[in-house]
Amino acid sequence: MAGRRRWSTEEILDTAAELLQTTDAESFSVRKLAAVLGTDSSSLYRHFRNKTELLRAVADRILVAAMDGYRPEGDWRQRITAVALRLRAAFGQQPPLAAIWGRYASGGAGSRLVMDEVLAALRASGLPDEQIPVRYHRLVVLLAALIAAEAGASSITPEETEQGLEQFRVAVLGADPERFPALAHFAREVRPLGADREAAFAEILAAHLAQIEASLP
Structure with missing residues (x-):
């Protein structure tokens, strides 16, 4: 009797992303994902330790896609705005995953790409280094809230x-x-x-960046 197929990590994430188009994070489970793949949960736990780790990996792939081909251009405000619009567009194509990103965050390659560019742009603004981590945190919380709210509205x-x-x-x-x-x-x-919502997103982001600019030495 032939053994069950062994799924790759990317195939698991592809299927999880598809499943999350029709269910939320609370209803999603490794067991449901395994059933869709025609395997058992234990085989998936070889790739991910738990549900949260799997959800973070799915969300991180959206960040990777958002930053694909990105090159820093313009001043610090233009760079942050460009990243924000890329994130908004990427999660706009898969709205259910926006809430997952805001809730579970991510520590993968996509997250590091976003973090590094936003931190670099804030540093280019002239902010003192000691102020940058707090400013970064406030900015990302704002973006996650705006993108998740817009995604939620678009999914009805x-x-x-x-x-x-x-x-x-x-x-x-x-x-x-x-x-x-x-x-x-x-x-x-x-x-x-x-x-x-598009205009509101742009105006709220611009106002937040203007507030940062007003605090520059």
């Missing part, structure tokens, strides 16, 4: 989107001006959370 179905818009219109345009005076005043100008 058209029917869910329309239902949400209808609820938004009812809640905002129908707001009682005596109980919610500010909301009633701005009702026709307030936009749904999912509107203009």
Whole structure:
């Protein structure tokens, strides 16, 4: 009787990424992945010690893809913006993995590429070395939150989107001006959370970088 096929690490990660397109991190399990591959969990634990390590590896491949072909160009703000837009685009193609990146982070090659470039760009800004780690941390937390939030919004179905818009219109345009005076005043100008996310991403990032620039010696 022939033995079961031995899957490579890359094949396991490919299948895990596909499975994570239809399930979240909580529902995902090594056992489910093994079932899809037609093998047992123990064979996968030869490649990854646990579920968290596997999820980190899947997320890291998105970072590797995002940084593929990247070359530093422009000043420090342009370099950080270019990296941020690459991350946004890469996770936009696989939205469920954005939340995994924000939750589990990564210590792989992709993570190191992103970290090294952002740290180098911050250093090029003229910030004192002792301030750079904290600035880096705040910046990456911001990017992870923005990208995960946008990915979450993009993963809902058209029917869910329309239902949400209808609820938004009812809640905002129908707001009682005596109980919610500010909301009633701005009702026709307030936009749904999912509107203009690209512009919001660019503006929030630009504002954060401007804050860093204002603190330069």
